[in-house]
């Protein structure tokens with residue numbers, strides 16, 4: 001069992017944006033979801049843990065590795081699938097993984113070949129191993145991304161917004177792959193897609209404006225909102241009025257009409273019906289969306 005400890009990380013960019021504001025998280029093996037809206041600071045946090053950028057203050061340890069003073073040690077046990085996996089070359093999946101394995105220090109040709117074969121098989125691309133990665137679908141590219149993140153048996157795997165742009169069946173396939181991987185190592189899944197976390201994660205944190213605004217199990221967060229979420233179909237014209245009078249946590253169009261969810265400790269009446277909270281309710285109730293919902 002590995003243990004990742006993130007302690008009081010802060011980072012302000014030269015332009016004055018405070019991307020990390022005293023972030024602390026404790027993690028063990030399994031899938032951990034880091035949920036937050038665009039610009040919350042997720043990528044900054046992921047890049048910091050991946051030793052690609054510095055923090056101003058704070059520390060991160062993986063077991064006995066201090067990642068700021070021993071970045072090389074961390075990199076040996078890290079698998080990273082960045083938000084932009086970069087340019088996909090016109091070489092085959094097998095050649096690409098082979099090349100990346102060389103860069104990661106696998107100098108023994110026979111061993112490397114076997115590992116690449118194992119990885120291609122694991123992500124279900126063995127049959128396509130000779131095809132150019134450039135021509136792959138989004139889902140297949142992400143599976144190549146996971147294969148490269150698995151090179152060398154990492155203890156910690158970071159995947160940054162991996163399901164953006166995948167169609168539903170590709171996304172499902174990717175979920176299955178990640179769930180399988182996540183059993184034995186620490187996986188941090190950074191995403192703004194609530195479904196990703198609901199489907200995969202036993203623990204999660206919600207990040208907003210550089211801060212961790214919630215940390216715990218998805219189910220616990222749902223229990224906290226029990227009996228407090230009410231729903232109503234409203235007209236588009238009346239949305240602003242509802243925003244003034246109620247604490248709206250989400251506003252979705254269903255069949256062309258706005259369906260709002262509000263947070264209320266007592267029955268608000270006025271045609272609202274109580275609903276079972278979902279993870280989206282949790283997400284929107286924790287983040288600062290006052291101006292974006294209406």
Ligand SMILES: Nc1ncnc2c1ncn2[C@@H]1O[C@H](COP(=O)(O)OP(=O)(O)OP(=O)(O)O)[C@@H](O)[C@H]1O
Nearest residue numbers: 013015017019036037038039040041042043044045
């Ligand atoms: N190198 C940088 N220099 C200055 N500001 C930056 C830099 N990188 C990110 N930011 C800013 O820091 C904040 C956090 O960005 P970050 O990319 O970490 O968020 P995010 O949650 O990953 O969002 P997204 O999902 O859009 O990538 C944003 O306001 C962003 O504009």
